[in-house]
Amino acid sequence: MKQYIISVKVENKFGVLARVSGLFSARGYNIDSLTVSATESKDISVMTIVVKGNDRIIEQVKKQLNKLIDVIKVTDHTDLATVQRELALIKVNAQGNKRAEIYQLSEIFKADIANVAPKSMVLTVKGNPEKINNFIELLRPYGIKELMRTGRVSLLKE
Amino acid sequence: MNLSGSEIIVESLKKEKIECMFGYPGGVVIPIFHQLYKAPFKFILSRHEQGAIHAADGYARASGKVGVVIATSGPGATNLITGIATAHMDSVPLVVFTGQVSREMIGNDAFQEVDITGVTRPICKHNYLVQDIKDLAYIIKEAFYIASTGRPGPVLIDVPVDISNSTTQFNYPSKVKIKGYNPVLDGHPGQIQKAIRLIESSQKPIIYAGGGVVISNATKELRELVKKTNIPITTTLLALGAYPETNPLSLKMLGMHGTYYANYAMHHSDLVIAIGARFDDRVTGKIDTFIPNAKVVHIDIDPASVSKNVTVDIPIIGDCQRVLKEINKIIKPPKIDKWLKEVAKVKKDNSLHYEPKASAKDNQIKPQYVVEELYKQTKGEAIICTEVGQNQMWAAQFYQYNHPRTYISSGGFGTMGYGFPAAIGAQLAQPNKKVIDIAGDGSIQMNIQEMIVAVQHKLPIIIAILNNGFLGMVRQWQQLFYDKRYSHTDIESAPDFIKLAEAYGAVGILVKENKEVIPAIKKALKIKDRPIVIDFKVCREENVYPMVPSGKSLKETIMRELA
Secondary structure (H helix, E strand, O other): OEEEEEEEEEEOOOOHHHHHHHHHHOOOOOEEEEEEEEOOOOOEEEEEEEEEEOHHHHHHHHHHHHHOOOEEEEEEOOOOOEEEEEEEEEEEEOOOOHHHHHHHHHHHOOOEEEEEOOOEEEEEEEEOHHHHHHHHHHHHHHOEEEEEEOOOEEEEOO | OEEEHHHHHHHHHHHOOOOEEEEOOOHHHHHHHHHHOOOOOEEEEOOOHHHHHHHHHHHHHHHOOOEEEEEOOOHHHHOOHHHHHHHHHOOOOEEEEEEEOOHHHOOOOOOOOOOHHHHHHHHOOEEEEOOOHHHHHHHHHHHHHHHHOOOOOEEEEEEEHHHHHOEEEOOOOOOOOOOOOOOOOOOOHHHHHHHHHHHHOOOOEEEEEOHHHHHOOOHHHHHHHHHHHOOOEEEOHHHOOOOOOOOOOEEEEOOOOOOHHHHHHHHHOOEEEEEOOOOOHHHHOOHHHOOOOOEEEEEEOOHHHOOOOOOOOEEEEOOHHHHHHHHHHHOOOOOOHHHHHHHHHHHHHOOOOOOOOOOOOOOOEOHHHHHHHHHHHHOOOOEEEEOOOHHHHHHHHHOOOOOOOOEEOOOOOOOOOOHHHHHHHHHHHOOOOOEEEEEEOOHHHHOHHHHHHHHHOOOOOEEEEEEOOEOHHHHHHHHHHOOOOOOOOEOOOOOOHHHHHHHHOOEEEEEOOHHHHHHHHHHHHHOOOOOEEEEEEEOOOOOOOOEOOOOOOHHHOEOOOOO
16 A cells, blocks of 8 residues: 555644544544644644555545535645655663764764663654654664654645 | 624524524523524424434425524434434535533533534534634524535534523624635536537437436426437436436436336446436445446536546536536537437336236235325325335335425435424425325334424325335345345334324324225325325335345346245
């Protein structure tokens, strides 16, 4: 199954998130990630939804999203030129000389060290999803204790 | 001048010029009912909230206007749910008010509290929880606009009791502007041109018209299209009457219990012109074998209906009436004489059929015969409401519909207990028409309590019960596909419908023999001041044919009883 990125511009009203997510859950689709973001206008929010499916299913979901009264615009970012960003918080085992190794990796990925505790460190990394995937893979051998990703936001380049 | 929320609701409904409202009171809507007391429109008090909403739905379908309903919070609101879903599936415009506990108590499991906007989210076109009295008038205006435009549907407004009781300046907006809601009405001219070329060059075309034609009041335009092109036409259950069924080009209903010739013509066509129809599974049967050789033109106001089940070659998004008007301006008839002959022959050889009587002595009443006689005795001029099941299908097959909005039935949702309350709404909308609910002995018991409403308002609705002592459609499936194991479908243990009618103050007529059918209908048609229940004791194990079994292709149609 292919991964799709759908950007949904919505009225900033109560219940909109439930309406949008309900369209997916009612059809039994699991959303990979969903972010709700403030925009340049205080009345409008943008939801960036990452979901797996096939063209037929996604086409139907987009039409159903368009039918929602509070949805202003639906754009499929899957195959368009976009800037995509995501942020991750990672708590990784770090004792003794491992700390220095992790510090070096963090430098390469421009990750911030948010906290250092006796046995672990908390790192924050931002960027496009592939970069974050790579960073996580490199940290895995040290032992990741906890990991959280914000889900991505996506903006059309033009 | 400041008005209370309750006054704003009534004033707004006056601005919308409603004639009639349906509902049932309860704790948190007492302030609204306090204002309804002196409202200039009619209020119809149901005996169960489900009865109120089906009545509003029947009113909307029979009149083309918005149906308006009110119920209290909690159980009042949840009793509306089946009615909301029924209206949603069949695109019926309703504005539904529910009471809610006061704002500071929401979420606290207060008495009679339910999150009704949450519950109804997937089964209505839109809903609102009023959180500020200042928004109330605008929300009502929006609700009427959304319910009645585009692809219509139910819109719910949940009103907390403290909103009803607080006050603000009343200004009813003259129009609404919603960023995310702008239904496309005019079809794309390029698409219309393409469709016309395809129609003109087709050799085996068929028109497949659905409820959208009725909703957009496009019956006249549809008939003109058929007249101009001579293309045979089949309709869905919800479009019965959009084209006169007595016309030779009418192939009547298609689908699971449609005519063989309608399904045949669909299957062998090279072009399907779908107008305001949505390729429902009861129409298509097994989707892989559906219309194997046809291109598809699809006219619909709802983009989400296009290419949902069947891939469409030429979609035209727009209002059926407007699009058909454009097509009619330029279309020329295709050369389809051979096709017309083929279809006419199949129609002649496979007419709808039932075995009238086993023998001359046989006095059993065939349910199909009852429907045929209802047609003859009303000269096809009645509004037929139906319940769901065999009664619904026989009513569709054996009554000839020649006018739109004369067959009122729960098509998409298949709600048993819909027909009788819908008949009450239809009769209120069309006081000069004869309204008949063709019912089964199962379905009629689901909202029988509404009988008193019909009696109270002196509505001469005929309730024709095709009483076979079974939940007939399920029994039919059990007979055909489940080894005749009639698991819990025998309902011979039934009330005496005659006594029941009389207890309510209605007239009851018992019909046990064939020869009593016509006199009973004639007698019922003469009564003008109260509902009439005719209990037709019909033969018990009659089946609805033809039948394309669920998930099967047209080739597997069962035409009649297998020996």
